[in-house]
Amino acid sequence: MNRSANGLAALLIAVCSTPSLADDPGSAETDAHWQFALAPYLWLPSVSGTLRFTLPRGGADASTGPYNYLQNLRFALMLQGEARKGDWSIFGDTIYLNFGRHEGSVNAFNGALGSGETQRSVETSLSGGLVEVGGGRTVLRQPWGNVDAIVGMRYLGIKATLDVLYSASVEGGPSVNPNVHASEVQNIFNGFAGVRGRLLLSGDGRWYVPYYLDVGTGSSRFTWQALAGVGYAARWGDVSLTYRYLAFYGSGDQLVQTLRFSGPSANITFRF
Known part of the structure; x- marks a missing residue:
């Protein structure tokens, strides 16, 4: 459960990008019609955390x-979308990541790897996906921007493997032990609530700062997500x-x- 968790982290990802889909707060003429948005994106997070594997003796x-994305990433898919009518919106985000084997480190407990063990090599692999769906309502519109209140559900499904080759020190001297292999799956469901929107940087509303913040709980004791950056709104859509x-x-x-993902996103x- 080492750098592989990183991959998972990337997985996790989901709703964070959604904030960039927030509608232009100055588009009052479109309030009576449905507007749709589809956004492929690339997120390159650094992943860190701790995974707990169950072994025969502990x-x-x-x-x-x-x-390292270039060395370990095998496959990635990231896509988000939104439907909006006036102040109301429905949004979704999905991410799938598959990371190959990666070197790591492990701390055993309850004698899971024997007494006095010293790891020779530790490898982990990780794959998973994140899906987030939610709804929101614009609660504030001003010349400087808008604020949407949002609620939703975030799902994270991950599969992780752990392979350890170690030598154990025993009373009769050091002896080589066989490999330890563990593979586990977890499905995480969390509800969340937060805010999203944009702060306008120019009078015509073209340049803006997208922002997003949510907190939640459920299968996880606690989860939270945040996003901020800079964007440009064209007639056909946005780039951020x-x-x-x-x-x-x-x-x-x-x-x-623990699982943490952080990094830049394009x-x-x-819009249609």
């Missing part, structure tokens, strides 16, 4: 660190560069103990 916590942060905090013997939004 358990092991694998720590994650910075993940943002920085996103998404975190999950578990408890007990859950596979995901978004293109098509």
